Structure formats: structure tokens, C-alpha cells
Amino acid sequence: MTGQSPPAGPRTQPRAGSGRRVLAPLALAQFICSFAGSNMNVMINDISHDLDTTVQGVQVAITIFLLVMAALMIPGGKLTDILGRKRCFLTGLVVYGVGAALSAVSPGLGVLILGNSILEGVGTALLIPPVYILTTLLFSDLTSRARAFGIVMAAGGVGAAAGPLIGGLITSAISWRAAFVFQALVIVLIIVLSVSLDDPLPPDRSRHFDSPGAVLSAAGLVLIVSGILAADNNLWLTAALLAAGALVLVWFLRRVRRQEKAGQEPLLSTGLFRNRTSNLGLITQNAQWLVLMGTSFTVAAFLQVVRGYDAVQTGVIFTAATLGLLASSLAAERLAKQWSQRSLIMAGFALAVAGIGVLIALVAGSSGPWAFAPGLLLIGLGLGVMLTPSVNVVQSAFPEQRQGEISGLSRSVSNLGSSFGTAIAGTILVAGLSKNAYAAAMAVLAVVGLGGLTAAAFLPRTPEPVAGRHR
Numbered sequence: 001m002t003g004q005s006p007p008a009g010p011r012t013q014p015r016a017g018s019g020r021r022v023l024a025p026l027a028l029a030q031f032i033c034s035f036a037g038s039n040m041n042v043m044i045n046d047i048s049h050d051l052d053t054t055v056q057g058v059q060v061a062i063t064i065f066l067l068v069m070a071a072l073m074i075p076g077g078k079l080t081d082i083l084g085r086k087r088c089f090l091t092g093l094v095v096y097g098v099g100a101a102l103s104a105v106s107p108g109l110g111v112l113i114l115g116n117s118i119l120e121g122v123g124t125a126l127l128i129p130p131v132y133i134l135t136t137l138l139f140s141d142l143t144s145r146a147r148a149f150g151i152v153m154a155a156g157g158v159g160a161a162a163g164p165l166i167g168g169l170i171t172s173a174i175s176w177r178a179a180f181v182f183q184a185l186v187i188v189l190i191i192v193l194s195v196s197l198d199d200p201l202p203p204d205r206s207r208h209f210d211s212p213g214a215v216l217s218a219a220g221l222v223l224i225v226s227g228i229l230a231a232d233n234n235l236w237l238t239a240a241l242l243a244a245g246a247l248v249l250v251w252f253l254r255r256v257r258r259q260e261k262a263g264q265e266p267l268l269s270t271g272l273f274r275n276r277t278s279n280l281g282l283i284t285q286n287a288q289w290l291v292l293m294g295t296s297f298t299v300a301a302f303l304q305v306v307r308g309y310d311a312v313q314t315g316v317i318f319t320a321a322t323l324g325l326l327a328s329s330l331a332a333e334r335l336a337k338q339w340s341q342r343s344l345i346m347a348g349f350a351l352a353v354a355g356i357g358v359l360i361a362l363v364a365g366s367s368g369p370w371a372f373a374p375g376l377l378l379i380g381l382g383l384g385v386m387l388t389p390s391v392n393v394v395q396s397a398f399p400e401q402r403q404g405e406i407s408g409l410s411r412s413v414s415n416l417g418s419s420f421g422t423a424i425a426g427t428i429l430v431a432g433l434s435k436n437a438y439a440a441a442m443a444v445l446a447v448v449g450l451g452g453l454t455a456a457a458f459l460p461r462t463p464e465p466v467a468g469r470h471r
Contacts, residue, residue, distance in 0.1 A: 021196070023151050026134060028155065028193070030152050030155045030156040031158065032183055033124045033127070034159030035160070035163045036120055036124070036163075039163035039167030040058065040167065044300070044305070051106070051109050052108075057109050059426045062426075068124075071125075071218035071412070073129065074267060074268055075209075076408055077405055078268075082205060082207045085199045086199040088129070088130050089127050089134075092125070093123065095123035097184050097188065097191075098123075099123060100120060104180035104181050105177070129407040129408050132391065149391050149395075150333055154326055154329030158322055160292055160296065162322040164314055166315070169315060171312075210265070213259075213268070216255065217268070220245045220246070221416060226241050227239070227244075228420065228424055269405060271402075272405055272409055280393075281390055282410065285413055286420075288383060288414075290417035290424075290448050291356075291379070291383070293417070294422065295359075295445060297421070298426070299359070306438070313369065322380060324383075325381070327384065328381045329388065341389035342456060342457075342459040345385075345452075345459065347382070347385055351378050351379070351382030352382035352383055353446050353449040355376065356442050356449065358375035359379075360443065363439075428444060
């Protein structure tokens with residue numbers, strides 16, 4: 001987990017100034033992608049009225065965006081090895097920017113889904129794996145890597161938590177369409193900052209890309225999340241979609257095993273799942289983003305649809321979570337020196353679950369907006385404490401030659417958690433927009449948090465060597 005990867009060639013640790021230049025575009029990229037996943041939560045009413053759709057229609061658009069990211073992260077991570085990390089990063093930025101511009105002028109829900117859910121999702125799947133690979137490769141020791149991941153994860157967490165506030169301010173001051181213009185402008189800035197970005201490893205065009213495997217893995221994930229989305233309409237359809245998704249993923253894994261036995265290179269090596277520490281880290285990542293995005297959607301929808309708050313009021317309430325997450329994320333380097341990664345992840349889940357309990361209790365007993373602040377602050381603090389060590393646990397468990405695969409898998413698992421969070425909590429809430437439905441949705445998220453805490457408790461107490469021989 002905390003051992004160093006064997007070097008692939010001459011490579012020096014970035015100096016302070018160059019390190020900041022490297023991290024600026026990477027952190028901004030993580031920020032805007034996380035922002036896109038949560039800022040639409042405060043535009044639910046505006047978008048549904050403007051595009052003549054429903055709250056559920058907007059929920060579907062949000063979830064498809066998260067799902068496309070989750071489904072394509074594994075292929076995206078594989079492409080970084082073949083095409084190069086910088087090329088994939090820049091290509092993803094361009095695709096994302098086109099999607100944001102199309103979303104800004106969308107005349108209906110269909111075009112919005114094409115621009116925001118599909119193109120932005122595809123762009124994110126291409127650009128996010130390089131963010132984590134480059135951070136891992138350019139910062140080789142535990143302290144500097146913790147600092148670098150702390151900045152990147154803080155940017156991502158703040159993007160997700162501050163998305164409602166920024167999106168609310170833009171929506172109220174101009175319109176919800178301007179929020180997509182804002183995304184496009186940030187993408188242009190990232191492209192400018194990325195021109196001088198160096199790729200420490202050359203692309204390997206001899207590597208094989210398993211297209212049928214990519215289709216199977218993506219189809220399986222799409223079917224599973226679609227099944228969850230259908231739960232409030234047709235339980236039989238839900239069961240059928242979940243079963244079909246599971247069968248497709250089993251088919252994908254059987255294909256992977258056959259390819260490995262035949263000496264071929266699959267889309268995803270089964271060796272990635274032989275590392276117990278990494279597996280536990282992936283579980284905690286999934287649970288963290290499920291709690292974060294599930295809370296964001298549930299609270300934002302409840303505030304707007306049940307309490308009648310506008311986008312700015314909803315965004316301001318979420319400031320508590322943003323401040324908590326920013327404070328604890330930026331302390332990642334100091335915390336990594338004082339506490340083990342296992343302790344930090346466990347503490348993070350404990351704080352998040354406590355925050356959910358406070359949210360349920362205070363909101364049930366008060367109709368005031370600030371009843372949400374203490375719980376959101378605790379959730380933000382908890383997530384900020386554990387986001388960085390969870391990523392470090394997984395990325396640092398493998399050597400440089402496996403970073404493309406593990407980065408794609410890691411981001412897929414995290415974004416699948418985001419999809420589940422929006423789909424599960426959103427389905428419960430939309431099925432009955434009331435105080436009881438809100439409490440039920442938050443209770444489900446608390447159970448997930450306890451599951452993440454349990455997984456974290458099984459992480460090793462002391463660092464293990466890099467799993468570089470898991471071939």
C-alpha cells in the first residue's frame with residue numbers, strides 16, 4: 001500500500017514549483033468532473049420546467065452521466081497505456097467540452113442526456129484515469145503522494161460538495177444553461193494549463209485493447225444500474241435487469257479467464273483482484289462515493305421539492321459539507337504522517353455515519369434550513385478524511401506497469417458508487433417525496449457507511465510491500 005513502485009526509468013521527484021504546475025490541471029480536471037456530477041442536483045426544478053420533463057427525468061440524466069463514467073473507466077484506463085496518458089487526458093477534455101457546450105443549448109431532455117450524460121461521461125472516462133496515474137507516477141514517496149492526492153481529492157470532493165452552491169448561484173443569477181458554459185470555460189483553462197504537462201512513461205502501442213470485453217463490461221454495468229432506476233416503477237423489470245447485468249458480467253469475467261489461459265491480454269487482468277488490501281480499498285471507495293452522491297441528491301431534492309427552497313438556498317446549505325470536506329482533505333499530508341491509512345478511513349466512515357444520524361434527527365425535529373448544517377459538516381469532514389487514504393491504498397498497491405489497469409478499475413468502482421448513490425437514494429426519495437422517504441433514503445446511506453467501516457477494519461494495520469509480482 002505504501003511501498004514505492006519500481007521505477008521505469010530516470011525520474012525525479014517534482015520540485016515544489018513544478019509540482020504545483022503538474023497538479024493544477026489534474027486537480028482542476030477532477031474538480032470539474034465531480035462538479036458536473038452534483039451541480040445538477042440544485043437545477044432539478046429549473047431544468048424540469050424549462051425542458052418540460054419531470055424530477056425523475058432529471059434524475060435519470062444525472063444517473064446516466066455517472067453510469068457512463070463508471071462503465072467506461074476500465075476501457076479508459078486501458079487506453080492510457082496504449083495511447084499515452086497525456087493524449088487520453090487532452091482527448092477527454094475536448095470531448096467533455098463539446099458535451100458541456102451542447103448541454104448549454106439543449107432544447108429538450110434528449111439532447112441534454114446526449115451532451116451531459118453521454119459526451120461528458122465519455123470525456124470524463126478518458127481524462128480521469130490519467131489524473132490518478134500521473135499523480136502516482138510523478139510523486140513516488142508516501143508523504144509527497146499523500147499531499148498530491150490530498151490536493152486532487154480535495155478538488156474532487158469540493159467539486160461534488162460545492163457543486164450545488166456554485167450551480168445554484170449561476171442558475172439563480174443567469175440560468176441553469178450558464179452552468180454548462182462555466183464547465184466549458186474551465187475545460188478550456190485546463191487544456192491551456194496541460195500543454196506543458198509531461199508523460200513520464202511512453203505509450204505502448206503493442207498493447208492489445210479488448211473491444212468485445214469493453215462492450216461486455218460496460219453493458220453489464222448499464223443493465224445493473226438501469227435495474228435500480230426501474231425499482232420505483234416495476235419490480236419485475238428491476239429483477240430482470242439486475243439478473244441480466246449479473247449474467248453479462250459473469251460472461252465478461254469468464255472471457256477474461258479464457259484469454260489469460262490462452263496467453264492473450266484481456267481488458268482487465270484477474271491479477272488485480274488477488275490483492276486483498278486493494279480489494280478492501282476498492283470497497284471503501286465505492287461506499288464513500290455512494291454516500292457522498294446519495295446524500296447530495298437526497299438532500300438537494302428534499303430541500304427543493306418538499307421544502308420549496310430555490311437553487312441558491314439549497315447551495316448555501318451545502319456549504320457546510322464543502323467546508324468540512326475541504327478542511328480535512330487539505331490536511332491529508334499532515335494526517336498521513338500521524339495516523340495509518342486504515343485509521344483514517346475508519347475515522348472517516350464513523351464521522352460520515354454520525355453525520356447522517358444527525359441529519360435525520362435534526363431535520364425531523366426542525367423545519368429550519370440550518371438543521372441540515374451540523375450533519376452535512378460531519379459528513380464532509382468524514383469524507384475528506386478518508387478519500388485520500390483510500391485512493392492511496394489502491395494506487396500504491398501496484399507498480400507502474402499496472403497503473404493504467406488499476407486506475408481504470410479504481411475510478412470505475414468509485415463512479416459506480418456514485419451511480420448507485422444517486423439511483424438508490426433517489427429512487428427511494430422520488431417514490432414518495434415526504435419526510436419519511438427522506439429518512440428512509442438517508443438510513444440506507446448510513447447502512448452503506450457502516451459497511452464501508454467494516455471493510456476498512458479489515459485493512460492491514462501496517463504498510464505492505466507493493467504487489468508488483470501479481471502478474
